[in-house]
Amino acid sequence: MAEEPLVFEGKRVLGVVPGVPPVGDRKIPEEQESVMVWPHLLVRHAVAALAVLLIVLLVAIFFDAPLREIANPAVTPNPEKAPWYFAGLQELLSHYHPLVAGILVPGAVILGAMALPYLDRNPDRHGKTRRVAVATFTIFLVAWIVLTIIGFAFRGPDWGWVWPWIDWYGEL
Amino acid sequence: MANGIVDKVKEQATSIWGKVHGSQVAESILRPGSPFKKGYSDTPRNRSYVIMNNVLYHLHPVKVKRHGVRLSYTLCLGGISFFLFILLTITGIFLMFYYAPTAEAAYVDVEALSTSVAFGSLVRNMHRWGAHLMVLSVFLHMSRVFYHGAYKPPREFNWVVGVILLLLTLLLSFTGYLLPWDQLALWAVTVGTNMAGFVPVFGDQVKFALLGSVEVTGDTILRWYVLHVLAFPFIIVIFMAVHFWRVRKDGGISGPL
Ligand code: HEM
Numbered sequence: 001m002a003e004e005p006l007v008f009e010g011k012r013v014l015g016v017v018p019g020v021p022p023v024g025d026r027k028i029p030e031e032q033e034s035v036m037v038w039p040h041l042l043v044r045h046a047v048a049a050l051a052v053l054l055i056v057l058l059v060a061i062f063f064d065a066p067l068r069e070i071a072n073p074a075v076t077p078n079p080e081k082a083p084w085y086f087a088g089l090q091e092l093l094s095h096y097h098p099l100v101a102g103i104l105v106p107g108a109v110i111l112g113a114m115a116l117p118y119l120d121r122n123p124d125r126h127g128k129t130r131r132v133a134v135a136t137f138t139i140f141l142v143a144w145i146v147l148t149i150i151g152f153a154f155r156g157p158d159w160g161w162v163w164p165w166i167d168w169y170g171e172l
Numbered sequence: 173m174a175n176g177i178v179d180k181v182k183e184q185a186t187s188i189w190g191k192v193h194g195s196q197v198a199e200s201i202l203r204p205g206s207p208f209k210k211g212y213s214d215t216p217r218n219r220s221y222v223i224m225n226n227v228l229y230h231l232h233p234v235k236v237k238r239h240g241v242r243l244s245y246t247l248c249l250g251g252i253s254f255f256l257f258i259l260l261t262i263t264g265i266f267l268m269f270y271y272a273p274t275a276e277a278a279y280v281d282v283e284a285l286s287t288s289v290a291f292g293s294l295v296r297n298m299h300r301w302g303a304h305l306m307v308l309s310v311f312l313h314m315s316r317v318f319y320h321g322a323y324k325p326p327r328e329f330n331w332v333v334g335v336i337l338l339l340l341t342l343l344l345s346f347t348g349y350l351l352p353w354d355q356l357a358l359w360a361v362t363v364g365t366n367m368a369g370f371v372p373v374f375g376d377q378v379k380f381a382l383l384g385s386v387e388v389t390g391d392t393i394l395r396w397y398v399l400h401v402l403a404f405p406f407i408i409v410i411f412m413a414v415h416f417w418r419v420r421k422d423g424g425i426s427g428p429l
Contacts, residue, residue: 034235038207038222041232041241048248049255056259056305060297064286070279071358073387080359083349085307085342090363102367113335117328125321125429137318171356172304 066172078157081171087151088144094159109140231416233424240425245320249313250419253341254412256306263299264401271351273397275390278353303345310341322426330418333411340408347400353393361396362388 082090092101120133127134156162156169192198194210202209205221212218220234239245270289271281285292314334317323323331350361369379384391
């Protein structure tokens with residue numbers, strides 16, 4: 001594997017030495033061992049990117065993006081639906097005053113999320129010792145998912161309850 | 173006969189390639205160690221140079237911890253969010269060629285995408301579903317980071333940057349939702365911006381600033397269009413740059429559990 005010396009900015013650059021050091025064994029736990037980014041990481045990037053591209057392409061080929069009638073301020077659709085990622089908020093809005101559901105709760109959630117790393121003083125990363133943190137986050141997550149699913153699929157005219165397998169009002 | 177032509181073409185191609193490959197121009201573009209360079213050999217030194225001598229060095233170190241490349245740890249969710257963002261940028265630029273942000277043109281232009289623009293509906297569909305997927309993948313990425321406790325020191329600040337990225341992703345999605353100017357768009361945005369009217373004290377002002385008017389009109393389209401195609405992408409790219417830089421400076425992907 002003889003190669004011509006490489007000169008960079010007037011200096012000879014030494015190669016990276018492969019393999020084990022000249023004396024002694026290297027004792028590195030397997031997980032901490034490092035691997036070359038090229039090819040190992042870049043190849044994974046490429047495969048992941050292609051897989052995502054394929055999925056988006058397939059969805060785009062088989063499902064058309066919605067386009068309703070032209071916007072008309074005189075005709076209010078019933079129900080009026082926000083896109084799915086705000087459906088949870090909209091569901092909340094149907095139960096509480098807009099100041100609470102639209103401003104205070106989302107504001108507190110955002111600020112709380114930003115403050116989380118400074119509030120959680122436990123340095124341990126293992127699930128077993130993180131019961132409080134994991135429980136709190138999971139409660140928020142599940143509550144939000146449930147609200148989103150209800151707002152997205154289980155609400156119909158006048159924000160009344162519907163069964164999505166009977167009447168579908170979800171909007172994407 | 174056909175074979176003869178194929179051979180001739182092959183010969184020509186090889187000879188042209190021979191001249192290009194290794195020419196001064198090619199050599200000046202490709203830095204030492206590039207796999208596209210003439211005479212590249214797969215050696216550990218060249219593998220390092222692929223990153224180190226390359227614009228990629230801004231993003232990746234030469235080596236990473238083995239577990240950091242494990243799909244089962246990150247599930248690639250941050251990277252997938254980023255890739256979707258790139259895909260949305262590309263498809264979005266295509267859509268901009270055919271779209272004018274006015275109350276008169278917007279709806280007609282979007283409609284025309286599926287009737288008179290080659291690949292128009294495919295690209296619109298990719299942009300729409302890609303955007304939904306990005307919101308989803310960013311949420312999943314955040315959950316993955318939480319359950320790994322990867323926001324703990326020294327990564328606290330990168331979590332904060334992440335929350336800002338999540339907000340920007342939602343804002344990008346929502347500003348785009350108005351642009352087709354159909355009933356779905358108008359009323360979803362009406363619901364959303366009515367909420368802003370309840371901001372204490374400055375509610376009406378905030379709502380007016382968002383809408384460029386007292387209700388959702390053509391002025392709102394222009395405003396949200398500029399935010400959607402210029403302002404928010406610009407801001408999110410800056411925060412992404414900080415985010416990726418911090419992943420590296422905080423010691424790479426957090427260790428295995
Ligand atoms: C546009 C949105 C986002 C993009 C493109 C993005 C991208 C990335 C990428 C590529 C990584 C490397 C590891 C991985 O893929 O998991 C990463 C790590 C990280 N992200 Fe994000 N991210 C985004 C949003 C967020 C959000 C919403 C949060 C949290 C609120 C967050 C917090 C973090 C943290 C703390 C790390 C370090 C994780 C570790 O070391 O294990 N990011 N991000």
